Amino acid sequence: MSFEWTSTVIAIISFGLLYWFLSKYAFGPLFGIMEKRRELVQEQISTAEQNRKQSEQQLTEQKQALQDARKEAYEIIEQARVTSSKQADDILDTAKSEASRLKNEAVKDIETEKNKAIAALRGEVSGMSVKIASKIIEKQIDEKSQEQLVDKYLKEVGGKS
Structure with missing residues (x-):
């Protein structure tokens, strides 16, 4: 082999010419496309x-909003408990x-009615005493007749009750 x-x-010159044509017409546009592709990827x-940073920020904001909403809901529930407890105490x-007032009124009404009944009874007793005395005076009777007369008037009073 020689x-x-x-x-x-000739092979070196051919390779040089081929490299020059490729770099002028093929490598330039190919490297340009690759550079554009690199820029697009970048x-x-x-x-x-x-977008990731915005998403993280929005997630943080949403978590904070959720915590604020939970806190506000808890405060509303606590306020409702306090209000309902206060209303129950007021009721x-x-x-x-009201029960004390009604009881006092009932006691006063009972006392008034009692006094009226005592006054009426005293009036009747005194009236009967006068009647008995006048009957006794009118009839000068013996002791047995007097007892019968008192029993009779007591029966009359008992019948009126």
Whole structure:
């Protein structure tokens, strides 16, 4: 096997021309496309990072809003408990005072009726005493007749009750 320097030179020149044509017409546009693709990928990565940061921020805001809503709901529930407890106490106090007032009125009414009944009874007793005395005076009778007369008037009084 012999070495032919002319074919080696021609191969080197051919390779040089091929490299020059490829770099002028193929590598330039190919590298341009690859550079555009790299920029597009870099832009998408940057956009994705921004979106991720925005999502994290929104998630944090939503968690805070949820905590605030829970806190507000808890406060509303506590306020409702306090209000209902106060209203229950007010209702109980009102009921107790009303019951006390009704009891006092009933006691006063009973006392008034009792006094009226005692006054009426005294009036009747005194009236009967006068009648008995007048009957006794009119009839000067013996002791047995007097007892019968008292029993008769007592029966009359008992019948009126």
